[in-house]
Amino acid sequence: MRQISPLFSLLFLSLWPVVGHGPEPVRGEAYAQEASSNPLGQPTEHYYGAWGAGVRVHWELERDSVKEGEVLLATLVVERVRNPQQVQRPDLRKLEVFARQFEWIEPQPPPEVDLTSGQVRFPYRLRPRHRGVTEVPPLLFHYFNPSAPEGRQYPLTTAPAVTLRVLPAPSSEGPSALPLQAEEFWFQLVDGDRYVPPSVGKKPFAGLWLASLVLGPLAAWSWYRLWRWWFPDAQRLARLQRSRLARNVVRQLERIRKSSQPWQALHTAVVYYIQKRWNLPPGWATPAELMAVLRDQNIPGSLLSRLEHLLQEWERRRFAPQPTPSQIEPEIQAAIELLLRLEEL
Known part of the structure; x- marks a missing residue:
């Protein structure tokens, strides 16, 4: 037994990895x-x-x-x-x-x-x-x-x-032909060489002719008036510009009541109107220079005299003491009246 036991020990040790642990797991590839x-x-x-x-x-x-x-x-x-x-x-x-x-x-x-x-x-x-x-x-x-x-x-x-x-694939052929659309009369067969007048068939409604006679000229006249409103002629355009200029100057004159230098403001507003109305250069600001130019503008002499008097008076009072409201109000009304008379020319 002592001789056989070492043999069993060697056999057990050789089989131990297989019996005790089994095969290693397969991994990776x-x-x-x-x-x-x-x-x-x-x-x-x-x-x-x-x-x-x-x-x-x-x-x-x-x-x-x-x-x-x-x-x-x-x-x-x-x-x-x-x-x-x-x-x-x-x-x-x-x-x-x-x-x-x-x-x-x-x-x-x-x-x-x-x-x-x-x-x-x-x-x-x-x-x-x-x-x-x-x-x-x-x-x-x-x-x-x-x-x-x-x-x-x-x-x-x-x-x-x-x-x-x-x-669907794109077709290489052109668009298909459409059936002919026309009155049934045109598809009737005619025997021989008999001529069929084209006037045969439905006639236009009589009211359509009357409407075209009335509405045609009316539409043309309306279009002409609309065109004149969109594109006014030179005279009307100038009149509109003058009216707009006068309104702006009148509003400026009405604000002079609160000005600290009313005489200078009166003089400046009226001179500005004259320069814009008759296309004068800005440097023409003295009464004498303005009068020399305005005498060639067909302005009545009485109106020119009134304008010259007001401008000289305002020029003289420019460095005077601050006026009272009762003193400045008549001058403002005189300037507005002067502008209205110039607008009538």
């Missing part, structure tokens, strides 16, 4: 090897070598409508995979639901792999076969999940269908 070498439960369809947990797939279209005969770029996006470089591109030509609705257009773009996010994108160049295509069909996608319990290691996920509109 060995998952893919395990999935391919252990096909137990592996689907025979819709499995493209992807492995991971919670893998998701979906379609992305470059646009939601395409004209008949044009090529559409549809991208299948596979996310959350641990082996994006080993995932195989689904061959849509072998899937009846796709082959029945789309043509496979070569060349196909290469896949786009993102190792950081575990994503792979498969772009497809497809052409709808007819206008009855209303969507990019759903795509079934199995993947290997090594952390799932046995028998459930190949779950199924689906890329949902995406709506697509196929528009």
Whole structure:
């Protein structure tokens, strides 16, 4: 027994790693090897070598409508995979639901792999076969999940269908001819060379002629008056400008009651009116200079004398003491009366 026990001890020590701990777990890229070498439960369809947990797939279209005969770029996006470089591109030509609705257009773009996010994108160049295509069909996608319990290691996920509109192709022909629209009389056949006068048919309503005779000249006259109002002639335009000038000066004269220098304000307002009314340069401000110019403007002599007297009087009182309201009020009324008489010229 003492000779046999060492042999049992050596045998136990040699088997201890296997019995005590079992095989080490498979990690990293060995998952893919395990999935391919252990096909137990592996689907025979819709499995493209992807492995991971919670893998998701979906379609992305470059646009939601395409004209008949044009090529559409549809991208299948596979996310959350641990082996994006080993995932195989689904061959849509072998899937009846796709082959029945789309043509496979070569060349196909290469896949786009993102190792950081575990994503792979498969772009497809497809052409709808007819206008009855209303969507990019759903795509079934199995993947290997090594952390799932046995028998459930190949779950199924689906890329949902995406709506697509196929528009009619642009026609190379011109617009279709429209039927001729005319009175039924013009479609009647005439025997021989008999001439059919064009006056035969419906005659215009008599009231229409009367309305055109009355409303025509009235519309023309109304348009002429409106045009004259928009574009007044030179004489009327000058009269409007003078009236506006007189109103502004009268308002200025009425505010002189509150002025600290009423005599100078009276003189300035009346001189301003004369300069603007007869287009005199601003430097002509003395009564003598103004009178020399106004004598050539067909102004009555009595009105010129009154104007000269008022200007000289206001010029003389410019440096006088502040007048009382009873003293300044008659002068304001005299200036307003003078402007009104000048406006009548």
